[in-house]
Amino acid sequence: MPLIVVTAGQGAQAGWPPLQDEMAPLSTNSLHWVMPNASHTSLTEDQRDSRISSRAVIDVVQAVRSGVPLANP
Numbered sequence: 001m002p003l004i005v006v007t008a009g010q011g012a013q014a015g016w017p018p019l020q021d022e023m024a025p026l027s028t029n030s031l032h033w034v035m036p037n038a039s040h041t042s043l044t045e046d047q048r049d050s051r052i053s054s055r056a057v058i059d060v061v062q063a064v065r066s067g068v069p070l071a072n073p
């Protein structure tokens with residue numbers, strides 16, 4: 001199953017980034033996008049950051065439908 005983990009770099013709780021790192025290998029078809037200047041909130045409320053979050057969802061849906069592995073944009 002395709003998986004894209006999107007990690008916000010700003011305001012992360014202590015210990016959260018390593019847990020995010022552990023999520024990506026749950027699938028053999030995965031990517032981990034780290035957004036160093038994004039916050040958890042900006043991933044849904046900021047136009048630029050939310051575009052990236054939306055792109056992750058669209059890419060996963062397309063990978064499921066097509067059977068083509070995920071690729072970095």
